[in-house]
Amino acid sequence: MTTPLRLGIAGLGTVGAGVVKIVRQKAALLSERTGRDIQVSAVSARHRDKDRGVSLADYAWEDDPVALATRDDVDVFVELMGGSDGPAKAATTAALEAGKDVVTANKAMLAHHGQALAELAEARGAILRFEAAVAGGIPVIKALTEGLAGNEITRVMGVMNGTCNYILTRMETGGLTYQDAFDEADALGYLEADPELDVGGIDAGHKLSLLSAIAYGTQVNFDAVELEGIGRVSIDDIRQAADMGYKIKLLGVSRMTGRGLEQRMAPCLVPATSPLGRLDGGTNMVVIEGDQVGQIVMRGAGAGEGPTASAVMGDVMDLARGFRISTFGQAASSLKVATPAAAATPAGYYLRMSLVDRPGALAKVAAALGESGISIARMRQYGHEKDTAPVLIVTHKATRAALDTAIEAMLATGVVDGVPVVLRIERV
Amino acid sequence: MTTPLRLGIAGLGTVGAGVVKIVRQKAALLSERTGRDIQVSAVSARHRDKDRGVSLADYAWEDDPVALATRDDVDVFVELMGGSDGPAKAATTAALEAGKDVVTANKAMLAHHGQALAELAEARGAILRFEAAVAGGIPVIKALTEGLAGNEITRVMGVMNGTCNYILTRMETGGLTYQDAFDEADALGYLEADPELDVGGIDAGHKLSLLSAIAYGTQVNFDAVELEGIGRVSIDDIRQAADMGYKIKLLGVSRMTGRGLEQRMAPCLVPATSPLGRLDGGTNMVVIEGDQVGQIVMRGAGAGEGPTASAVMGDVMDLARGFRISTFGQAASSLKVATPAAAATPAGYYLRMSLVDRPGALAKVAAALGESGISIARMRQYGHEKDTAPVLIVTHKATRAALDTAIEAMLATGVVDGVPVVLRIERV
Numbered sequence: 001m002t003t004p005l006r007l008g009i010a011g012l013g014t015v016g017a018g019v020v021k022i023v024r025q026k027a028a029l030l031s032e033r034t035g036r037d038i039q040v041s042a043v044s045a046r047h048r049d050k051d052r053g054v055s056l057a058d059y060a061w062e063d064d065p066v067a068l069a070t071r072d073d074v075d076v077f078v079e080l081m082g083g084s085d086g087p088a089k090a091a092t093t094a095a096l097e098a099g100k101d102v103v104t105a106n107k108a109m110l111a112h113h114g115q116a117l118a119e120l121a122e123a124r125g126a127i128l129r130f131e132a133a134v135a136g137g138i139p140v141i142k143a144l145t146e147g148l149a150g151n152e153i154t155r156v157m158g159v160m161n162g163t164c165n166y167i168l169t170r171m172e173t174g175g176l177t178y179q180d181a182f183d184e185a186d187a188l189g190y191l192e193a194d195p196e197l198d199v200g201g202i203d204a205g206h207k208l209s210l211l212s213a214i215a216y217g218t219q220v221n222f223d224a225v226e227l228e229g230i231g232r233v234s235i236d237d238i239r240q241a242a243d244m245g246y247k248i249k250l251l252g253v254s255r256m257t258g259r260g261l262e263q264r265m266a267p268c269l270v271p272a273t274s275p276l277g278r279l280d281g282g283t284n285m286v287v288i289e290g291d292q293v294g295q296i297v298m299r300g301a302g303a304g305e306g307p308t309a310s311a312v313m314g315d316v317m318d319l320a321r322g323f324r325i326s327t328f329g330q331a332a333s334s335l336k337v338a339t340p341a342a343a344a345t346p347a348g349y350y351l352r353m354s355l356v357d358r359p360g361a362l363a364k365v366a367a368a369l370g371e372s373g374i375s376i377a378r379m380r381q382y383g384h385e386k387d388t389a390p391v392l393i394v395t396h397k398a399t400r401a402a403l404d405t406a407i408e409a410m411l412a413t414g415v416v417d418g419v420p421v422v423l424r425i426e427r428v
Numbered sequence: 429m430t431t432p433l434r435l436g437i438a439g440l441g442t443v444g445a446g447v448v449k450i451v452r453q454k455a456a457l458l459s460e461r462t463g464r465d466i467q468v469s470a471v472s473a474r475h476r477d478k479d480r481g482v483s484l485a486d487y488a489w490e491d492d493p494v495a496l497a498t499r500d501d502v503d504v505f506v507e508l509m510g511g512s513d514g515p516a517k518a519a520t521t522a523a524l525e526a527g528k529d530v531v532t533a534n535k536a537m538l539a540h541h542g543q544a545l546a547e548l549a550e551a552r553g554a555i556l557r558f559e560a561a562v563a564g565g566i567p568v569i570k571a572l573t574e575g576l577a578g579n580e581i582t583r584v585m586g587v588m589n590g591t592c593n594y595i596l597t598r599m600e601t602g603g604l605t606y607q608d609a610f611d612e613a614d615a616l617g618y619l620e621a622d623p624e625l626d627v628g629g630i631d632a633g634h635k636l637s638l639l640s641a642i643a644y645g646t647q648v649n650f651d652a653v654e655l656e657g658i659g660r661v662s663i664d665d666i667r668q669a670a671d672m673g674y675k676i677k678l679l680g681v682s683r684m685t686g687r688g689l690e691q692r693m694a695p696c697l698v699p700a701t702s703p704l705g706r707l708d709g710g711t712n713m714v715v716i717e718g719d720q721v722g723q724i725v726m727r728g729a730g731a732g733e734g735p736t737a738s739a740v741m742g743d744v745m746d747l748a749r750g751f752r753i754s755t756f757g758q759a760a761s762s763l764k765v766a767t768p769a770a771a772a773t774p775a776g777y778y779l780r781m782s783l784v785d786r787p788g789a790l791a792k793v794a795a796a797l798g799e800s801g802i803s804i805a806r807m808r809q810y811g812h813e814k815d816t817a818p819v820l821i822v823t824h825k826a827t828r829a830a831l832d833t834a835i836e837a838m839l840a841t842g843v844v845d846g847v848p849v850v851l852r853i854e855r856v
Contacts, residue, residue, distance in 0.1 A: 022578055022720065032645065033577050033758045131575065137721035139575025146749075147559065147567025149461050150450055150741025217460065275727065278706065292450065292734035292741075293565035297727040299703065306720035313578025313720075321574075323751045330461045 004037035005320045006073055010065035010091055011080030012045035015105060015132070017052040018309030019078060019316075024054065030313075034320035041073040069095035069102075076101045076319055078312060084108035092117060092128075099124045103315040105132035105308055111206035114213065114220035115335065118327035128327045129315035134207040135160050135284040137307025138300040139314060144214045144288055145329035151290025153215035156254045157428065161204040162282035162302040163190045164230050164250040168267075169280045172238045172247070178231065190282070200229035201250060205265040208252035211286070212263055213328045216256045218338035220328070221263070226344075228266035237352055237421060240392050241269050244378065246350075247277040251426055260341035269350050269425040275299070276428050287428065344424070346397045348377060353410075353420035354388035355381065361415035365391065368413065372406035374398040388417045394425070432465035433748045434501055438493040438519055439508030440473035443533060443560070445480040446737030447506065447744075452482065458741075462748035469501040497523035504529045504747055506740060512536035520545060520556075527552045531743040533560035533736055539634035542641065542648035543763065546755035556755045557743035562635040563588050563712045565735025566728040567742060572642045572716055573757035579718025581643035584682045585856065589632040590710035590730040591618045592658050592678040596695075597708045600666045600675070606659065618710070628657035629678060633693040636680035639714070640691055641756045644684045646766035648756070649691070654772075656694035665780055665849060668820050669697050672806065674778075675705040679854055688769035696854040697778050703727070704856050715856065772852070774825045776805060781838075781848035782816035783809065789843035793819065796841065800834035802826040816845045822853070 007023065009016050023030070023040050030038045042060035044067075062068035069077040069091040077095035079102060081088045088109050095102050096117065104110070110117065110130055121128040131141045135158065144153070159165050163185055170181040182199065185191055190198075197203045209222040230250050241248050246269040255262045270276045275297050279285045284302030289295050301307035318325075328335060355361045362381060369376060378394040395403070403422065410416050435451065437444055451458070451468050458466045470488035472495075490496035497505040497519040505523035507530060509516045516537050523530050524545065532538070538545065538558055549556040559569045563586065572581070587593050591613055598609040610627065613619055618626075625631045637650040658678050669676050674697040683690045698704045703725050707713045712730030717723050729735035746753075756763060783789045790809060797804060806822040823831070831850065838844050 018720070026578070026580070029580065030578065032762055035754075035759065138724060139571045142570060142575045143567045146746060146751075147570045147742040148565075148738060149745045150454070150458065150738050152454070152457065275703070275706075278703075290738065292446070292738040294729045294732075294735060296566060297725075299725040299727075301722045304722075307722060310576060310578050310718065310720040314575040317577045318574060321751075321753055323574075323749075323753075325749055325751075326463075331463065334460055 002036045004039045006039050006041040006075045007078050007316065008042045008068045008071055008074035009040060009078040009080065010044040010068050011082065012043060012052055013080065014305040015308040015312065016045070016080040017054055018305035019312050021054050022309055022313055030317065034317050036320045038316060038320055042068050042071055044068040065091035066094045069100065070098045074100060076103060076316060078316070079104040079106055082106055082108070084112045089113060093120065096120045096124055096126045096128065099126050101127040101319050103129050103312055105130070105312060107133040107203065107206040107210065111209045111220060111222035114210065114327070115332065118332035121327055122332045127319060127324055129318065130210070131315050132308045132311035134210055135286050136300065136302040136304065137310045138284060138286060138298045139311065140286045140298055141214065142314065143296065143298065144211060145325065148288060148290050148293055148296065149329065151292045153288065153290050154255070155289040156211045156215050157276070158208065158211070158252045158284070158286040159249050159276060159279055160207045160252055160284050160286065160302060161198055161250060162284060163198040164204070165279065166190060166282045167199070168230060168233065168238070168248055168250065171235050172242065175235065177235055178233060199231055201227045201265040204250060204252055208254055208263055208265055212254040212261065213335065215254065216261060216338060217330055217335055218261060219335045221338060221340065224261070224263055224340035226264040226266065230267050232421060233267050236390065237423065240352065241350065242272065244394065245272050246270060246425065247272045248423065249276055249279070251276065253426060255345060257341055257345060259343065260339035262341040262344055264344065267423055269423055270428050274428045344400050346399045348397055348425040349395045349403055350423040350425055351393040351420050353391050354417040355391045356415050356417050357384055357387050357389065358415060362391065364413045364415045365410050368406045368409035369395065371409060372402040374402055374406055430464050432467045434467050434469040434503045435506050435744065436470045436496045436499055436502035437468060437506040437508065438472040438496050439510065440471060440480055441508065442733040443736045443740065444473065444508040445482055446733035447740050449482050450737055450741050458745065462745050464748045466744060466748055470496050470499055472496040493519035494522045497528065498526045502528060504531060504744060506744070507532040507534055510534055510536070512540045517541060521548065524548045524552055524554045524556065527554050529555040529747050531557050531740055533558070533740060535561040535631065535634040535638060539637045539648060539650035542638065542755070543760065546760035549755055550760045555747060555752055557746065558638065559743050560736045560739035562638055563714050564728065564730040564732065565738045566712060566714060566726045567739065568714045568726055569642065570742065571724065571726065572639060573753065576716060576718050576721055576724065577757065579720045581716065581718050583717040584639045584643050585704070586636065586639070586680045586712070586714040587677050587704060587707055588635045588680060588712050588714065588730060589626055589678060590712060591626040592632070593707065594618060594710045595627070596658060596661065596666070596676055596678065599663055600670065603663065605663055606661060627659055629655045629693040632678060632680055636682055636691055636693055640682040640689065641763065643682065644689060644766060645758055645763055646689060647763045649766060649768065652689070652691055652768035654692040654694065658695050660849060661695050664818065665851065668780065669778065670700065672822065673700050674698060674853065675700045676851065677704055677707070679704065681854060683773060685769050685773060687771065689766035690769040690772055692772065694852065696852045698854055698856050702856045772828050774827045776825055776853040777823045777831055778851040778853055779821040779848050781819050782845040783819045784843050784845050785812055785815050785817065786843060790819065792841045792843045793838050796834045796837035797823065799837060800830040802830055802834055
């Protein structure tokens with residue numbers, strides 16, 4: 001009989017408690033599937049006496065996660081504290097330094113320090129896995145790193161922040177303003193302590209940067225992710241988009257092009273009848289496109305105790321089975337520094353603006369687009385509200401630079417009130 | 429530097445040729461990702477001189493796949509010949525006997541001999557993998573065996589025969605009869621040499637039996653899969669189902685119940701707005717439900733050179749990375765013999781019948797259902813066509829036994845012409 005695989009778990013929020021429950025309640029199943037017993041040796045959290053719905057009496061307690069990570073009776077350090085730096089990074093570093101394997105759900109830490117941690121793991125012969133960091137229970141890291149490893153990946157897309165998708169869905173189905181939908185999500189406890197992590201696209205951007213690293217064999221570069229939150233999306237945009245057969249989603253897109261690596265997390269229009277367009281509420285979806293496999297779509301719960309604990313256990317069980325793989329699917333030293341693409345791949349764009357009530361105003365807008373070489377696929381002007389009229393334009397494929405030039409020209413004519421809303425139409 | 433992983437490939441149809449192309453054209457990528465060179469040593473097929481769009485000049489040729497499988501310069505035998513017995517089984521057995529790892533796309537062989545082959549692999553310390561056997565390019569075997577291994581799986585469902593889904597979709601969108609849609613699929617080359625493998629649900633049933641084995645830790649038991657093909661589905665059924673918000677899919681469902689293991693591959697009604705209901709054309713979809721993760725949906729191409737070769741390469745690259753895992757995700761000796769459930773989980777049913785033009789006929793049908801304790805959710809009678817009128821009934825949840833009793837009673841009254849069409853409504 002082999003020796004048991006011994007876990008040290010730091011962070012006992014819902015996910016940490018969920019992992020402890022699975023290890024306790026499914027011991028026979030885990031052992032039958034991996035050929036090895038999986039046990040918890042020690043745990044650590046901020047508050048020792050909190051009731052977590054599961055007994056911790058059998059485990060050693062450490063106040064200090066670094067001490068936990070380096071205990072002799074810990075084979076795998078399970079980091080579920082969160083935070084890009086601080087205790088999570090200190091303990092993860094200590095565990096890897098000590099040659100211990102690490103399983104983490106921490107997207108922020110990996111988005112900021114993934115390359116350094118992967119190099120450290122490699123230097124010490126340790127394994128660092130993070131299935132739970134991206135899209136909750138969907139085994140997308142495994143699919144991309146292993147199942148689809150024979151493909152050149154051409155594009156990765158994802159709706160990976162359930163809170164944003166919930167807000168956008170509620171705006172659409174409930175006719176709520178952004179603020180009302182935001183408040184509703186807040187009341188339901190869906191928002192991070194710093195809501196900007198959600199609605200600013202940062203959390204989802206972290207996840208996208210990790211998928212990019214695996215997909216293209218490049219060093220994680222979160223700073224190069226073009227980030228745009230959902231705060232400027234209005235109920236009008238959602239309605240107009242729906243009228244034209246589109247839905248608005250906070251969509252991550254990562255694409256390797258001849259001009260460099262494109263990474264963008266921004267509200268986009270997608271066809272209402274596509275799988276991404278049909279994704280309502282808090283569910284996540286990741287779309288992977290490979291040169292051999294074509295398009296693979298994966299959908300599931302992106303957060304919550306069970307789904308996230310399921311992903312953590314997937315990584316733990318891989319380690320119990322003796323699977324050893326590099327953090328981003330290839331040697332950390334072989335990951336290339338990708339040049340960020342200076343410009344986005346041309347696309348159709350959706351524009352919404354307020355036109356002042358003046359003869360020839362619409363013609364000036366159309367002329368500005370024409371002069372930038374942008375042709376109009378559809379245009380609608382609605383009735384005047386006070387002194388302005390809403391105008392909606394969908395362009396044919398254009399570069400963002402040409403569009404920005406056109407918008408500048410429009411603004412210079414003085415016929416546009418305020419700044420137009422610009423949303424990319426992503427082909428899915 | 430490690431030694432290369434050397435493949436022997438038997439079967440050079442589109443998939444085999446696709447694998448050869450990937451190994452030749454992506455050598456650097458494969459080696460970077462796995463840390464090991466992957467090479468082809470030898471190949472085998474029925475006809476040596478056929479043009480397969482890729483040069484085989486660098487590889488040894490074997491006429492006999494058994495000889496190929498046991499060559500000293502072959503580490504992994506890649507079986508892409510197909511067929512449940514004959515050369516595929518002989519060569520796979522020979523490879524495992526010789527302690528060589530095997531990667532296969534052969535669902536029929538595994539559905540019939542999976543347990544014996546898994547036991548043989550285990551006895552010889554060899555690995556037998558089969559991602560390409562189920563749902564083409566979708567890495568569902570890996571998701572179920574590894575990523576979701578921390579879950580008790582509660583249900584697995586899938587649309588896993590693209591040809592059947594194509595036929596049903598064409599009947600719906602093109603208004604074609606079953607025969608016309610079948611002929612169209614045939615003309616497009618979508619059908620197996622023996623079409624009954626497709627339209628009889630056998631091919632998809634093979635796949636379902638493999639998923640069940642992994643999901644529940646049970647020995648593959650294809651013979652226990654309740655099989656029903658799509659041949660009796662009429663354009664009327666598709667239209668009526670659509671009228672009520674349903675689509676008809678050839679759906680596999682596998683569920684472990686207190687009464688035993690339920691495995692069924694049959695045309696079912698699913699909500700038109702569900703991911704399964706929205707799956708049109710030749711695409712595959714697998715839905716996995718676990719106690720922790722909830723519902724995971726995976727969608728992608730279920731066949732074709734690229735997608736199937738992608739799945740084969742996923743398995744090959746796992747072996748190059750040194751991943752060793754039991755065929756069905758746990759030791760073959762630990763797989764239990766599942767008792768097939770004597771009866772299906774109660775469900776709503778859709779019934780379509782021809783009622784003879786006689787006073788009280790509908791009352792007799794309703795009475796027969798009532799006497800079996802089945803309540804009617806919806807009933808519609810349409811206008812008479814000659815001497816009969818189509819009647820459509822959707823029942824509330826009922827056992828199949830009660831339904832069969834009711835149908836027998838209806839038939840005994842003589843008011844029903846012919847045999848009613850009965851389709852299960854699957855909650856998804």
